[in-house]
Amino acid sequence: AQSVTQPDIHITVSEGASLELRCNYSYGATPYLFWYVQSPGQGLQLLLKYFSGDTLVQGIKGFEAEFKRSQSSFNLRKPSVHWSDAAEYFCAVGHASGGSYIPTFGRGTSLIVHP
Amino acid sequence: KAGVTQTPRYLIKTRGQQVTLSCSPISGHRSVSWYQQTPGQGLQFLFEYFSETQRNKGNFPGRFSGRQFSNSRSEMNVSTLELGDSALYLCASGPDSGSALFYGYTFGSGTRLTVV
Numbered sequence: 001a002q003s004v005t006q007p008d009i010h011i012t013v014s015e016g017a018s019l020e021l022r023c024n025y026s027y028g029a030t031p032y033l034f035w036y037v038q039s040p041g042q043g044l045q046l047l048l049k050y051f052s053g054d055t056l057v058q059g060i061k062g063f064e065a066e067f068k069r070s071q072s073s074f075n076l077r078k079p080s081v082h083w084s085d086a087a088e089y090f091c092a093v094g095h096a097s098g099g100s101y102i103p104t105f106g107r108g109t110s111l112i113v114h115p
Numbered sequence: 116k117a118g119v120t121q122t123p124r125y126l127i128k129t130r131g132q133q134v135t136l137s138c139s140p141i142s143g144h145r146s147v148s149w150y151q152q153t154p155g156q157g158l159q160f161l162f163e164y165f166s167e168t169q170r171n172k173g174n175f176p177g178r179f180s181g182r183q184f185s186n187s188r189s190e191m192n193v194s195t196l197e198l199g200d201s202a203l204y205l206c207a208s209g210p211d212s213g214s215a216l217f218y219g220y221t222f223g224s225g226t227r228l229t230v231v
Contacts, residue, residue, distance in 0.1 A: 034219065043119070043205055043222030090158065100146070100170045103220070105158040 002027040002095045004106035012112040013081050021076040021109050023091030032094035033074040034103060035065055039087045047089075050074060061085070086113040117141065119208050119223035127229045133194040136226045140187050140208030146170075147189040148220060149181060152203040161204075164189055165211065193228075201230045 003026045013019055025031055032051055036044040048059025055067040065076045074091060088110050092103040120139040128134050140147050149161040160173040164183035181191040187208075193200055207220035 036219075036222075041224065043207070043224045044220075045222070046219030049219060097171050100163055100165065102148075102160055102163065102171055104160070107157040 002031075002093050002104050004091050004093050004104055006089075006091055006106035006109050008109045009107070010110045010112060012114060014114045015083050016080050019076075019078045019081045019085070019111070021089050021091075021111070023074045023076065023106060024072050025074060025091070025093045026072065027093050027095060029095075031074075032101065033065075033067060034092040034094065035059065035063070035074075035076045036090045036092060036105075037061075037087050038090065038108075044090060047076070081111075081113055083113050083115060086111055119206055119221050121204075121206050121223035121226050123226060124224065125227045125229075127231060128196050130196055130198060130230055132196050133192060134196060134228060135190050135192045136204055136206075136228070138189045138191075138206030138208075138223060140189070140206075141221055143210065144208035144221070145187050145211055146209040147183055147187065148207045148209075149189070149191050150205040150207065151175075152205055152225070153201075158205070161191065196230045198230050201228060203227050 005024045007022050034049045035047040037047050038044045047063050048057050050057050050067045058064050063078050067074050088108045090108045091106040094101045094103045122137045146165045148163040151159045162181050163171045167183045178194045183189045203225045205225045207222045209220050
């Protein structure tokens with residue numbers, strides 16, 4: 001069965017510092033990988049996705065993620081964090097089921113940004 | 116265009132009661148999925164509907180059910196509520212089952228259900 005692990009429950013960074021959020025997945029086939037962000041009181045917003053091709057993918061809001069098959073990882077990065085990036089971040093792996101695709105989410109990483 | 120609309124935003128129910136939550140997808144979207152989000156279990160998939168048919172169902176008891184109407188609006192129902200059903204229920208819509216994965220699901224803001 002597929003699974004997603006986000007090892008860090010909370011991450012605290014200073015505004016302007018770089019950020020890396022870790023994500024490890026377990027999936028037997030080629031994974032479809034996603035990062036979503038959830039602001040307080042809001043639903044999830046897609047930041048970026050990986051299906052195939054270039055292993056470094058660019059997303060919205062200046063985020064990028066790198067797929068490393070050998071490490072089963074899909075870490076999210078941002079070179080300079082803004083206070084508005086404070087939110088909950090979810091990594092997900094999509095798997096085929098019943099003629100559709102269902103994402104399985106990690107438990108999330110809460111990002112705290114200090115001024 | 117309008118996003119995914121979930122109603123109501125907040126709901127308080129008593130144990131043993133039943134509840135119905137509503138989700139209106141983005142216009143033109145035919146796939147609707149439901150998720151339960153709790154601090155203890157995180158985001159858990161409930162079910163997915165496409166063109167009024169349930170395509171997938173998560174590992175939840177039969178008290179949780181759903182349906183989709185011909186206009187793609189969806190409802191989920193929870194009968195005989197338990198304290199543990201307190202959660203944020205999120206609905207997500209996509210153009211169709213396959214491209215929802217490619218383009219990413221669009222989520223609503225959720226319904227916060229509190230069972231007392």
